[in-house]
Amino acid sequence: MIGNQAQKLEELVASSTSNEVKKSKKTRFVAITSGKGGVGKSTISSNLAYTLSQKGLNVGIFDADIGLANLDVMFNVKIKKNILHVLKGEASVSDILIPITRNLILIPGESGDEILKYADMALFERFMQEAQVLDKLDVMIIDTGAGIGEHIQMFLNAADDVIVVTVPDPAAITDAYATIKTIATLRDDVGMIMNQVKSEKEAVAVFEKIKKVADANINSNLDLELIGKINEDSKVSTAIKQRALFAKEFPSAQSSRDIEAIALKVASKLERNVLVTSNDSGLSGLFKRLMGHF
Template identity: 65%
Template sequence: MSHQAAKLEALVKQKGNNTAKKTRFIAITSGKGGVGKSTISSNMAHIMAKNGLKVGIFDADIGLANLDVMFNVKITKNILHVLRGEASVEDILVPIEKNLVLIPGESGEEIFKYASSGLFERFMDEAHILDDLDVMIIDTGAGIGEHIQLFLRACDDVVVVTVPDPAAITDAYATIKVTSRLRNEISVIMNQVRNEKEALGLFEKIQKVALANIGNQLRLNYLGQISSDPKVVMSVKKRALFTREFPTSLPASELEVIVKRLAKKMERNVLVSPQESGLGGFFKRLMEHF
């Protein structure tokens, strides 16, 4: 863990030397609900923040926004209130811990109604307060809806979460197939598995079907697995993060490995010319595809 922390801190320093920081946008999505997507998003954000990265987590789950429950905080207003001119960006931000801020979201048609309004321009100006983010995790809705695809297209990385259930695997593959039309690289996390062997076996089946039906133009990455553990269930019921409550548990260790793999991907892209940053940068990307 100390080695991982050192690498993440080095990444932060490197990025800090750029005159304009490039925020890394990571979408966490799934084919169906109930596979632990938001649990993984919130705990991943905690690990990154704990290791020195400045992290924003945006709740973009249509109608089912629940990151406030995961972090055990109270939400009164979200991004829609900003777009309507009823709040400022600063008003809606919820500090979770050092280096980690929650951006309560609303997705779907409501957001895009304001794309051409003067209020949206004001929102973009105010969003600069988040330009120093190293990472923004986008917790999307489940499924293959049009607006979810817009979020996936706008991100640097797309991570599909699934569980060892036939319906979930089928839906995960459907998400991968549709998303492959937008990008040539997708990562997969196998959640609630018995062990690594089961996780790898299921991933290989998905990979085999993808190769046969999508072709080798898609790079499907195995990002890692999170084992089924009552500690995770207990933490969710308590509205607590399992990586904070049980930092030495197997699921916490497995998620740390996943974060380390994501950090390596970020390191490979540090020298890329910085583009739009923070929340404003993400919405600029969204509007390019709208």
């Protein structure tokens, strides 16, 4: 079923390419995922997006964690409509975009399987045209759902970088490993963020254990990289309770310094000066990629 819907949408994407070729920045798509809920994935996604925006980068954060979507809580905003309303013709792209800070925009999303159900020619062409307002994004953070369902794999396939978040808890580590094993069937590179650790030493030790098992049982060609860690910090939970970002409220906290280091690593991978056609960038570029991976 999904395959048929994807084929229909893929044809629409191809037909929506105009003769006029616009040039824009290449957007780097970074998917952040986890094996289970409750490991801080959305907290990391929102604070990473904010930290990158403070570096002068144009950042979009796409909420693909449907069912448990909570980026609106993280950013303390109200979401009335999402991308599904646009695809149904009930809203325009600009109607659903929520400016968070000067360089940061929240894009309320939907799960991949829901997106694929709406493939009306006229509406999708309009959507691709309207989505060009986001063509200048340097980076788009995609906050996926937990687990490794088919619609989540759509986003992991489309991303330039996939980062798995886990905590040093046996059950979470097991789930993270299972997630990495599935992602390895899609791609050869996976990043990891160790959250709620006591120290750098603990983060590296847990990561090395996962890497050792992955190297032995998954694929010797798998490039598993530790992107960074975030220390256990009471200021993180304080910020969450206040519906605020810890990186903004407590910039000198260890957790904020940790997210800063992760942001620098992500920023170093941006291909900021590469000009591409507008259909390969921003929100329209994400959809073109989603359709191209079937």
